[in-house]
Amino acid sequence: MNADAQVPARPTAPGRAARWAFRGLVFLLALTGFGQLPIYNRYYLSDLPGCGWLADYWATRLVHYLAAALFLALLAHAATLYLAARRPRRLRLSRSGALRAGLLAALVVSGGLIVVKNFPGVFFSDALVIAVDLAHLGAAAAFLLAQLIALIGRRPWVEQAA
Amino acid sequence: MAISRRTFLKGSLAAAALAAAPAPPAAAAAEESLATLIDIRKCIGCGSCVAACREANADRFPEPQKPFPRMFPARVKVSDWSERREVDDRLTPYNWLFIQQARVVHDGREIELTLPRRCMHCVNPPCVKLCPWGAARQTPEGIALIDPEICLGGSKCKSVCPWDIPQRQTGVGLYLKLAPSFAGNGVMYKCDRCRSRLAAGGLPACIEACPEEVQTIGPRPEILARARAIADEIGGFIYGEHENGGTNTIYVSPVPFEILNRGIETGEGRPHLAPVPDMMDEANRLAAALAIAPLAGVAGAALRLVSRARGNTPSEESDER
Numbered sequence: 252m253n254a255d256a257q258v259p260a261r262p263t264a265p266g267r268a269a270r271w272a273f274r275g276l277v278f279l280l281a282l283t284g285f286g287q288l289p290i291y292n293r294y295y296l297s298d299l300p301g302c303g304w305l306a307d308y309w310a311t312r313l314v315h316y317l318a319a320a321l322f323l324a325l326l327a328h329a330a331t332l333y334l335a336a337r338r339p340r341r342l343r344l345s346r347s348g349a350l351r352a353g354l355l356a357a358l359v360v361s362g363g364l365i366v367v368k369n370f371p372g373v374f375f376s377d378a379l380v381i382a383v384d385l386a387h388l389g390a391a392a393a394f395l396l397a398q399l400i401a402l403i404g405r406r407p408w409v410e411q412a413a
Numbered sequence: 414m415a416i417s418r419r420t421f422l423k424g425s426l427a428a429a430a431l432a433a434a435p436a437p438p439a440a441a442a443a444e445e446s447l448a449t450l451i452d453i454r455k456c457i458g459c460g461s462c463v464a465a466c467r468e469a470n471a472d473r474f475p476e477p478q479k480p481f482p483r484m485f486p487a488r489v490k491v492s493d494w495s496e497r498r499e500v501d502d503r504l505t506p507y508n509w510l511f512i513q514q515a516r517v518v519h520d521g522r523e524i525e526l527t528l529p530r531r532c533m534h535c536v537n538p539p540c541v542k543l544c545p546w547g548a549a550r551q552t553p554e555g556i557a558l559i560d561p562e563i564c565l566g567g568s569k570c571k572s573v574c575p576w577d578i579p580q581r582q583t584g585v586g587l588y589l590k591l592a593p594s595f596a597g598n599g600v601m602y603k604c605d606r607c608r609s610r611l612a613a614g615g616l617p618a619c620i621e622a623c624p625e626e627v628q629t630i631g632p633r634p635e636i637l638a639r640a641r642a643i644a645d646e647i648g649g650f651i652y653g654e655h656e657n658g659g660t661n662t663i664y665v666s667p668v669p670f671e672i673l674n675r676g677i678e679t680g681e682g683r684p685h686l687a688p689v690p691d692m693m694d695e696a697n698r699l700a701a702a703l704a705i706a707p708l709a710g711v712a713g714a715a716l717r718l719v720s721r722a723r724g725n726t727p728s729e730e731s732d733e734r
Contacts, residue, residue, distance in 0.1 A: 265717070288545050289567035290596075293489055308543060308573050309692065316699040320706040327710030335718050366700050369693060371537035371658060374553050381547035381563070388545070 272325055277398065279318040284391055286311035319362060326355065333409065341412040347401045348408035354394040361387035446536065446555030448633040448661040449606070449620070450640055451529060454647070455627045458512050458527030463501050465622030466510040466531075469607060473561070474498070474507050475600060477584030482593035489598060491583035503682030504530070506582035506602040510619055513683065517676035519668045526668065526676075529619060529627065530684055531604040532557060532578045533653060534661035536633075537693045540570035540579060555633065555661040558605035561586060565597030575657050575692060576684035579603045633661060640665045658691030 286305050291297040297306035304310045336342055344352060364383045368375050375383070400406070481491045494500070498507040510531040517524050538557040541549040548563035549570055559570065559579060565588045571579045579601035588597025607617035615621070620628040629636065640651050640663045652664040664686075666673060674686040 287543070287569075289569045289572075294486065295488075308569060309695070312543070312696050313699070316696045316703065320699065320702040323703060323706040324710035324713070327707035328714045329710075331711045331714035332717070335714070363703075366703060369537075369542045369697055370700070371693070374551060377547070377550055377560075380550065384545060384547045 269325065269329065272321075273329075276318050276322045276325065277395075280315060280322060281391065281395055283311040283315035283318065284387075287315070316366075323359065326359070342409045343412045345407055345410040347397065347404075347406040348410075351394060351397050351401065351408070354390050354397060357386060357390040358394060361390060445632040445634070446553070446661055447611075447630055448534075448555060448636040448663055449617075450629040450631075450636045451662065451664045452627055452629075452643060453526055453528045453664060453666040454649075455625045456512075456527045456529065457625055458514065459624065460501070460512055461622045461624055462529050462619035462627075463508070463510050463512060465618040466604070467501070467508065469610065469618035470509060475561075475582040475585040475602065477582055477599070478589065479584055481584045482589070484598065485594045492581040492599060493583055494580070495582065495584075504578060504580050504603070504684070505682060506580045506600075509602065509604040511683075513677050515668075515673050515676035517668055517672050519672055524668060526666070526673065528664065528666075531619075532606070532662070533576060533657070534604075534606060535657050536659040536661060537657075537691075539573040539575070539657075539692050542693060543573050544570055552608065554608075554611065556606050556608050556611075558608060559601050559603060561600045561602070563587060564600045565591070566599030566601055567597060568601060570601055573692070575689040577681070578684060580682065636663055652686060656689040658694060 282305070285291075287308065291302075292306040297303055333342070361383050364375075364379075365387060367373055368380065368383070475495065477493070477495050479495075481493070484491065492506075494505045494507055497505070501508050501511055503511055510529055512527050513530045515524075515526045515528070517526070534555055534557050536555070538549075538551055540559070541551045541557050544559075545567070546563060546565060548565070549557065549559045551557050564586055566581050566583065566586060568579070568581055571577050571581070580603065581599050581601050583599040586597070586600035588599065591597065607615070607619075610617060616630065617628075620630055629639065631639075637654060640654070643649060643665045644651050647667050649665055649667045650669050652666065652670045653660040653662050664670075670686045671688075677683070677686065679685045
């Protein structure tokens with residue numbers, strides 16, 4: 252659903268910058284996140300020119316953390332702007348937006364738990380470690396799929412409230 | 414209290430005489446990581462610890478299914494030690510502890526030393542923390558272990574281990590039930606410091622079997638204090654106090670470890686004794702940035718809203734995808 256009657260078709264310059272930052276960070280997070288699995292070397296991806304670093308778990312982990320910090324700032328920025336505009340402009344999350352926002356929330360929570368787990372002296376139960384790892388991986392895969400469908404179907408994050 | 418084989422046996426006998434159960438080291442220090450002290454001076458290289466380790470863990474050694482699944486792509490090689498189970502001069506899936514020999518010259522004297530080598534059980538073990546499936550775990554007693562029921566044998570634990578300790582056996586484990594040709598390659602094996610024996614109130618097999626009492630186990634602060642006392646007494650050196658941010662295996666040597674490291678054979682299955690920085694620390698230090706980032710995002714948005722309210726910025730569109 253699109254609220255194009257109420258919402259300008261062309262974003263402002265900051266809006267375009269935020270959109271591309273969002274896409275770039277999603278790509279970088281997905282690239283380095285899946286790099287935590289032992290697949291890039293096995294499937295020759297790290298053999299591609301300029302991609303050797305993808306087989307280095309330490310490098311991908313560091314870039315993942317840096318990208319996650321920028322992504323969290325961007326999410327908080329966008330969420331604040333949305334909350335501020337929600338009532339005056341009578342906006343609400345679309346179904347696609349709500350689904351993606353929920354998956355992003357799951358990613359942030361599970362990612363935060365993994366960051367905590369990685370500190371020395373932190374012991375999670377066996378079940379929690381597995382649940383958090385699988386939740387982060389599953390939420391990432393589901394978000395990427397939902398984002399792809401939204402891009403192809405041109406589904407907006409927000410729509411005009413009835 | 415740190416416990417060696419002899420004091421453990423004495424304690425056990427005394428406790429039995431009093432019809433009371435001996436206090437297990439794990440229970441005695443439930444809130445603290447247990448560390449082992451390996452006094453290299455005492456090791457005579459007899460191999461009793463290696464034999465005891467193999468015997469104690471024999472029922473946990475892999476029994477792979479053959480023929481192995483055809484691996485894809487072809488660059489993925491199988492790792493099969495099942496026909497070479499007797500190898501005991503390096504780490505393998507069937508040999509979780511070996512004796513490393515060093516021939517060095519120190520202070521003008523030629524010295525031969527032997528030392529047991531196995532998992533260092535890091536205080537913050539990368540193998541555990543970076544396993545993508547949660548197949549590796551750390552217990553509050555300071556043991557880093559790999560669950561053979563969950564491990565897929567991707568070998569990431571070995572890649573991130575500063576000493577390349579875990580060893581892979583193909584043809585066994587969960588990957589066989591998933592997509593064996595395309596993901597996983599067996600199970601990774603390494604020392605778990607005889608976790609079940611410790612939990613039952615016993616000692617790791619290598620410690621119990623050593624005739625020279627080379628190893629001692631106890632709370633890490635006590636073990637470190639003892640290591641420092643020995644090092645002070647003999648003008649010796651410590652390995653494991655700071656390596657990779659600290660390990661729960663502490664070596665004390667009369668010879669500097671950089672010299673020892675040059676005198677040992679290192680390579681596949683034969684870990685080094687070189688300095689190791691805290692591998693987990695670099696990204697962990699970014700955690701503060703992760704905590705601050707949302708606040709920065711909110712502050713930036715607030716500034717933008719204020720600016721917009723003053724009429725400096727056009728209204729934002731809201732259908733970004």
